Amino acid sequence: MTQTFVTVDKLSVRFDAAATPAVEDVSFSVDRGDRVALIGESGSGKTLTALSILRLLPGGAERAGDIRVDAKRVDQLDPAGLRDLRGKRIGIVFQDALASFNPVRTVGSILIESAVRHSGLTPEAARNRAIDLLDDLGVPSAEDRFDAYPHQLSGGLRQRCMIALALINDPDLLIADEPTTALDATIQAQILELLRERSRNKTLIFITHDLVAAARLCNRAILMRHGRIVETGALPDMLNAPRSEYGRELVAATPGATNTEALLDSSATAAEPAPLAVERISKRYAVGKSWLHALRSVSLSVVDGEILAIVGESGCGKSTLAKSMVGLVKPDRGSLLVDGVPVANTAADRARLRSKIQFVFQDPYSSLDPHWSAIRSVAEPLRVSGASRGPAGREAARVLERVGIPAAMHQRRPSAFSGGQRQRIAIARALAAQPEVLIADEPLSALDRTIQKRIVELLLELRRQSRFTLVMVSHDLELVGHVADRTAVMYLGEIVEIGPATQVIDDPKHRYTAALVAASREGVAPRGETPSPVGERVGCAFAGRCPAAIERCRRETPSLTNIADDRAHACWNPL
Amino acid sequence: MAAGSAAANLMLRGGAGLVLLMMTTSIAVVFVGGADPSSGNLDNRLAAPGFGAMLGTDQLGRDVLVRTLAGTAWSLCAALAATFLALLIGTSLALVAAELGGKVALAIELAVNSVITMPGLIIAIIVIAVIGQGWLPIVVTLGLITWPIFTRVILAETLSLKARDYVAASRLVGETRLRIVMFHYLPALRPTLLVMAAFHFADMLIAEGALSFLGLAAPLGAPTWGNMMADARPYVFSAPWMLLAPAAAIVVSVIAANLIGDGLASRFRERRT
Incomplete structure (x- = not known):
């Protein structure tokens, strides 16, 4: 049963009325269970597009166009509805977990707060759920790490905690915004694998510049450049026959991408280097x-x-x-x-x-x-x-x-x-x-x-x-x-x-x-x-x-x- | 072995008992009893042992027994402190050399060899010439001259400990060097250290006596065994008790220290087998 979950219709974002828009005329829809990759280089507007869905655009940005989640217009949500949307129904994993966590709060307290507020759990139940989740996400000795401040954790662990925060209220949609860019290659592979596993029965919007990573996680890709969508298509087919110029460039720039099998294989082995x-x-x-x-x-x-x-x-x-x-x-x-x-x-x-x-x-x-x-x-x-x-x-x-x-x-x-x-x-x-x-x-x-x-x-x-x-x-x-x-x-x-x-x-x-x-x-x-x-x-x-x-x-x-x-x-x- | 362990216990108890006995009589007579080792009766000089003074009097009419007992506190404490100082310096340097190795170890070995090469007596004369006589200078001098023996022995033993698998295992789980030294090396070195300290203590007693005898340790006239023997030199034949009392005290305390050392050694040896 497919059912449209998120619709973005003629979205434009501009920061200055005179300047060229950062996002222009972007339309797409995401069905429930869909796994969509928003691919583009930096400045292509992919992150702004995703943030628009949560009404999280930075100050000074002007938005035009219509965004609906479950057929409800996002810009017409009341504060309670918006909180529910951001906290419960959509989980987001940001690129830089260090910048996204409040540095004066322990990771655990942030997780508990979210679970108490959005899922209505008691603090104890929230604590248990958070620890279980961290454990599940491969945070070693989760109970000890629970009271750590973000800066006390390694980049990989912080990103796992970030994913935990995104998942703690069991959202329907997971948005991952370049979740691995700030990490080194081996941790990247682990985090991607984790996301793949954890988003299995969810809808996923994965923002990346990495075609290979996109092919591993998603079944559909939207290529963006200069704020516009230049190509949409299924993955991994797009790797074999990109239609747009940018698509061809991207594939050419990805080593070994001409052979889908090899690409997916090599990505699989690259994903798990020998311990x-x-x-x-x-x-x-x-x-x-x-x-x-x-x-x-x-x-x-x-x-x-x-x-x-x-x-x-x-x-x-x-x-x-x-x-x-x-x-x-x-x-x-x-x-x-x-x-x-x-x-x-x-x-x-x-x-x-x-x-x-x-x-x-x-x-x-x-x-x-x-x-x-x-x-x-x-x-x-x-x-x-x-x-x-x-x-x-x-x-x-x-x-x-x-x-x-x-x-x-x-x-x-x-x-x-x-x-x-x-x-x-x-x-x-x-x-x-x-x-x-x-x-x-x-x-x-x-x-x-x-x-x-x-x-x-x-x-x-x-x-x-x-x-x-x-x-x-x-x-x-x-x-x-x-x-x-x-x-x-x-x-x-x-x-x-x-x-x-x-x-x-x-x-x-x-x-x-x-x-x-x-x-x-x-x-x-x-x-x-x-x-x-x-x-x-x-x-x-x-x-x-x-x-x-x-x-x-x-x-x-x-x-x-x-x-x-x-x-x-x-x-x-x-x- | 029961017989061995009984002998070891006997030695340990005997040695410790002797030291304890000497210390307590010394404290009781001189410090609690208030007998003054320096006050003499010039009318009663060089008196033979008898009822007035049990071990006789010296050339100034001072009671030899009281002076010997007063010397006990001085000599035992000086030897003990010197032993402790030598052990502290020697063991620390050995542990540092063993654990860090490389240039640090070379430097420490160089220091060991240099100090061993230098004649101890000359160092003692220089140190005392510079900082003067007294209890603390003698302790420092003895400690500074004799620490290399600890470094030698402890370094060799620590190097063999360092090669043990359990030390490697500790490093593999991330134990720091300091903790490895404190919790793996030192407990294993304890038997060696205790036995060495006991024998070193005996050596220090003799060394302190010798330096005092030469007038290099205690101030002139202070009641120490070495000083007393120096005083006795002109009267060896006319008043032999002046020499015999402090000499006997040195012999007894050295025997006591050796008994303790032997006792400890055989006890540790048994535990090991």
Whole structure:
């Protein structure tokens, strides 16, 4: 059932009777459930058009034309009707959230006020709704942020709060006015995704200069230039066949826009950069006069939400790789990227890294301070992030219970716990920091077989409860291979094969992987010794032990080559 | 081990008991009892131990027991304060060097080596020549000469702590350097610090006695063990009690400090295993 919701008829806005109008003769209508993009460069009148709908034009602007919402003329609304329109039926997300929030009021109080006034809630109910909403919108520890002033929040968080304010009274129409322009690229993508999700059963007017963003969110576009509409049409068709000159310019200016599929695809991947990635990192250690190459130009992206296993014999560089992913090892070359943005060696970047990534150490006997009680260790990340003793303690106790440490044991020191229990405590500490990615560096090798299995089950269970991306480093292909989504196999500082875990194990391409599988299944050790990682070498690292080495293997070093979208190996003579 | 721990307890109790006993008698006799270590009876000079003066009198007829007890307060407090000062300077610099590393650590190591190279006695003579004698100058001098031993030991131990996974884990969750030092390093260093302090205290007692003996610490005539021994030098054979009383006091207190140190050390060792 389509029903006209907003009609704009012959709208003109001018600031000075003599000057050319800022908006001229603009007419369009928006049906309920419609998702319309108002696209244009700055000064094209798109924002003024949207503000007119709410009668929010700046002072000195003269408006002509007819705007109706639900068939009622906006310019004839009484103050109560106007308040209802602005506060309840239409939510607006402004470009600059910092400028749009009252700086002397906490974010929470503004949200509560709106919900109390427009939805008639009691302050308590309003508070609960606001916190739920912030939570829903991905504001971490919403309850704590609730009493923050706008300037205390990051740009991304402020914009989320702004969206919360727009959504708190469950409006029918959401107007988003360049909501991502003031944000950096990765946050932009997150906010767009959020808007897409949250406006699903609403009418949306999305104001932007970004064709790609428009194509992701909307099904219809109105192109504006110099205050006039130059083209209207459906998305994404407009990308393929723009009719107006401006439309063609815009498409031409958007890289890769000639192919709709590619554009939408690339926008999808650009929207969610890998939460964690390393690019061509190398690390070597001096051994006498020679160098031990722990990592040789390794690149690896962690896919959001996956379980990634990094497998290899001891000394293959897997721990070095894992530690460089959290900044514990500084690579000599290459970069570490969080959400697609390189991590520099600054306090701010280190903070960004550790807010996202946590680490479980290999040896639970050294990863807990022997003088600290279990609960104190787990509360540490909470205390660091500013929680006071009481709440931090309660939260730590909750996390400890989740990993299976009963309350009666919380006050004990590590010496009172077994290896498996200590590893549980170490996992609890990492999880208390609420990471998006948890890297576990051989969390099992110090433990016996049955405990290993239980720790793996615990990690999987925790992951089901609070979704995080898990990177597991292990020498045991069989153990992690079956729980992982993807497996990367490392040999002497390089990734020799990577792909979906089951494929890698059941149908290995690299002969080293095959040897590992055989070793774990049949106890057949790969023949030959692992060559020394010290010094330079030519050719494939595995050539000396490989049953199928050909001449080329000894001359040229194979690099990781894709054989499918999600599979790659580094072998000249694959299985 | 029960036997070991019993021996450790015995040493700890014995040492602490001796120190306590010396302090309380000193306070009781001199400060509460009002016995004056400086008042002498010139008619009763160099009297042998007996009923009038239990440990005899010196060349000015002053009671040797009263002077020894008065010296207890001076010497123990000076040694204690000097130990504390050395520990404070040495440990702080060690923690800073370990945590910051780089040029700061190099500078601190240079300072350690410089101070260790310099002959302590000469520094003491210079310091006292400049700022004069007295309780505070001796404390400051001893502290300034002896802190490097703390830096050496604590730096090495802190560097090994710094490499522990739990310290890395703390850094990963965003713990500040200061909090890592306060809450991870210091509790782990406590056993070492306590044991070192006990032995250092014994060293400081001897050093203070030596400096006083040379006339570099206490003002002339002040009742300190070192001064008393210096006074006794001409009368070693005619009035040996003048030397034996302060010497015995030094020996007993040094033994007490060593007992405490040994006791602490073996107790911590047991706890660790």
